[in-house]
Amino acid sequence: MADANGTLSKLRAGFSRQSLKTKVLTGIGGFAAAAISLGASLYQLRNPDQVPNRAAGQTIEAGRWLVTPNAAAPASVLPDGRPVKAGRRAVVLELTLANRTEGTSNAVTGILKLTNVAGAEGPDFYLVRDRERLMALQPRLPERLQAVWTLPADAALPKTLELTVAGVTFKPKDNLYGAPGWFNPHDVARVSVPLDAAGAPG
Template sequence: MFAALATLRRTLFTRLMAGIGGLLALGLTTMQTILGAMPSDSLPAITPGESVDSGRWRVAVLAASVTRDKRPDGYRGRSGTKSLVVELDLLNQTSETSNVVSRILAVDPPIAGIEAQPTFYLMRDHSILGALHPGLPERVKVVWAIPEETVPPTTLRLTITGETFKPRDNLLAAPGWFNPKVIGAVSLPLRAEASGDGA
């Protein structure tokens, strides 16, 4: 009888601990969801030109414009579109060459008709950015196509996404950059560039 009671006690204790663990996990997930859904107006404000540590990258947003000029590599873009151009300084802070740059910036709120993914250009040679080597700062232009008829705002607001390095992830126990989240927002005047030789 005592053995049966001991077994019952262990079973109840195990179930109680599993239930508490489940409630803690649910609470953590709920908190992350709430934080992720916070209004973007509550984000830390970043000054144009301010260098921001976003984990994998160090980024400084410098200027923004709308232009009908050719892109840095000479491409004129699709017919019926113009270019939203953001200039920034970018530094790969990791120990490996990386091309994972498309998640760094987002236009917030989005401009009507803006393309989903921008193209990144290296300004030192006007080529499309393939990858950035560690520790070498680069001046970069980020270009989105927007419809010709779209009237952009006078002030552009961009959010910056950061990531966290984990030496061992939970799935494969491998190192990597995880947990992307918006870490701040920068607002800057959106100027209209006169027609010239490039974006």
């Protein structure tokens, strides 16, 4: 009986050590993945020239989206006909956006950053076909949109809008939940779009 109890104690201790080892290895793996992700982000910050430059009219792969910035112009009226708030004016970028996923999506926040206009807020997205705010995009159906930033009425406007397009990467399993999704937002392209002083594009 004593031998049986001793064997059982040894088995339990072995299982405990194995469980602890598994937890430690899992934790190390999680920390390693986080360190790699952080390292990649820091590398991008320290090496901004690695982000490619694109011209207006070129399609950019941005993870779940295909983004094609086409034309830009200042505006005093929003695409839906409402005037811009007093003391401000708008800059409108006409673009084509295609949802590359298999489901309807409205995850467009953060995909465009206007980098050379001070005090700009936005963008808000409008459908060109009906001038309404974008609710969601169907899968694999390119849509013409207008991205609208508002800025102080007296803000100086450049001759060319400098934009950064951000993308995300699909992972079949994330490190935390083991579920699929889009992760690691990062800049995928810089785009220069001439600003047409004649009026809004589209």
